Amino acid sequence: MEAAEAKKVPVPTIRRIPSYLRLLYQFQAEGRRWISATDIADSLELKPIQVRKDMAFTDITGTPKKGYPLGELIDSVRRFLHWEKLNQAVLVGTGVLGKALLSYPAFLDTGLEISAVFDSDPSKIGSDIGGFRVGDVAEAPGYVRENGIPLLILTVPVEAAQEAADRMMEAGIRGIWNFAPVKIYTPPEVFVQQEDLFAGLAVLTERTHQGG
Amino acid sequence: MEAAEAKKVPVPTIRRIPSYLRLLYQFQAEGRRWISATDIADSLELKPIQVRKDMAFTDITGTPKKGYPLGELIDSVRRFLHWEKLNQAVLVGTGVLGKALLSYPAFLDTGLEISAVFDSDPSKIGSDIGGFRVGDVAEAPGYVRENGIPLLILTVPVEAAQEAADRMMEAGIRGIWNFAPVKIYTPPEVFVQQEDLFAGLAVLTERTHQGG
DNA sequence: TAGATTGTTAATCGATTAACAATC
DNA sequence: TAGATTGTTAATCGATTAACAATC
Numbered sequence A, B: 001m002e003a004a005e006a007k008k009v010p011v012p013t014i015r016r017i018p019s020y021l022r023l024l025y026q027f028q029a030e031g032r033r034w035i036s037a038t039d040i041a042d043s044l045e046l047k048p049i050q051v052r053k054d055m056a057f058t059d060i061t062g063t064p065k066k067g068y069p070l071g072e073l074i075d076s077v078r079r080f081l082h083w084e085k086l087n088q089a090v091l092v093g094t095g096v097l098g099k100a101l102l103s104y105p106a107f108l109d110t111g112l113e114i115s116a117v118f119d120s121d122p123s124k125i126g127s128d129i130g131g132f133r134v135g136d137v138a139e140a141p142g143y144v145r146e147n148g149i150p151l152l153i154l155t156v157p158v159e160a161a162q163e164a165a166d167r168m169m170e171a172g173i174r175g176i177w178n179f180a181p182v183k184i185y186t187p188p189e190v191f192v193q194q195e196d197l198f199a200g201l202a203v204l205t206e207r208t209h210q211g212g
Numbered sequence C, D: 001t002a003g004a005t006t007g008t009t010a011a012t013c014g015a016t017t018a019a020c021a022a023t024c
Helices: A011-029 A037-044 A048-055 A070-081 A096-103 A137-147 A158-170 A197-209 B011-029 B037-044 B048-055 B070-081 B096-102 B137-147 B158-170 B197-209
Strands: A087-092 A112-119 A132-136 A151-154 A175-178 A191-194 B087-092 B112-119 B132-136 B151-154 B175-178 B191-194
Touching: A011 A037, A011 A048, A011 A070, A011 B197, A037 A048, A070 B197, A087 A096, A087 A137, A087 A158, A096 A112, A096 B096, A112 A137, A132 A137, A137 A158, A151 A158, A151 B197, A158 A175, A175 B197, A191 B197, A197 B011, A197 B070, A197 B151, A197 B175, A197 B191, B011 B037, B011 B048, B011 B070, B037 B048, B087 B096, B087 B137, B087 B158, B096 B112, B112 B137, B132 B137, B137 B158, B151 B158, B158 B175
Parallel strands: A087 A112, A087 A151, A112 A132, A151 A175, A175 A191, B087 B112, B087 B151, B112 B132, B151 B175, B175 B191
Antiparallel strands: none
16 A cells, blocks of 8 residues: 655646746845735736635645735745755756856756766867866766765767766666757656757747748 | 637647657668657657557548558658747847757758847847847847747746837837747737746655655 | 548646645 | 625637548
């Protein structure tokens, strides 16, 4: 017999929540104390019912007529995303995309902490990129194992992605943020978030040509 | 009275199709002539019925028992995405993300052509980034209007995104690929593809903590 | 031929939206 | 108080999956 499984939160809900959080910080900067689902929905062109349904997945409790207490709502949303604590990651692959992520200013307040950076290119190993000293990818698994790093940001070329992922999974990686435009195969306990620029480009070109 | 509207293709379908296309190029490199939905599904860990349903939105016709003729299928998929012809874009904002996109090697075969690059920072205007000479953003609307550029790649900071989008829409931009993590408001005829890194990060952190 | 595969029609599943009682 | 808003339960909508006849 099994314990009752907590119902999985729908992916579309998870994806909307960071946009709510950004808005909540804005409202906070404006000195607001209470925020209703209607306030959020109006700003993001969503329906209030959808915002309420999403918020119900966090542990916030609203107050009829007033909405949600802003400070508590921010905390609740951050806990939901696990952004209230540090999420340590190693980044493998210092091509243009890897470099961009290393210098991306907006990862503050997400709890994402890139704690080490690796590459296989001897001409890059030992160099400094965005304040990180680039290590030899051969040393990455040891680093991950010793420090119990849960997350891998994978920004290597397509041909190198599966091999790199395999080595890091052996070292205990639990989740992979994959920017290489290729499917990587993992056992069910390792989660892969595929970031596919071409999927986005496809939606752009297909939809822009509609009726145009 | 209206003409019968062509049924809109579901966004999840559009997003999967570039991954099919990459795989088809691989099969082509291996010398294959016929590809079945099962071949594709096995490689991508999808169900064959889903691949067949997706392919039905392109203009390919398969052959029972054999599958799809590979060359025709590639053409059909590229036409579906409008990647068989040039998709001209201007890029505004040469921060880390903009630079990365300008140097991103994988945009070949997508029909995306960045034809000009602009920034508002005087220290960047006139400089060379990834082989592009950076123009003054003030000149961007004129360039877009004169050349009939349909697409805008928006990689400016959050605070500048709406204003930049507004100027470019006045100049006739039809679709916006927005990398700034903020909602931009557009009239219904201008399509926005929001590329939100934080949405992806949210899925990664939420799912990786599940049961872990 | 027999069996693998397509394309179509129907069933299922899951997310969004609506309705509404409770309430500060 | 009256009205705006929450949280819950039900209805709708759209995408995925199943079933199956047609067929090379």
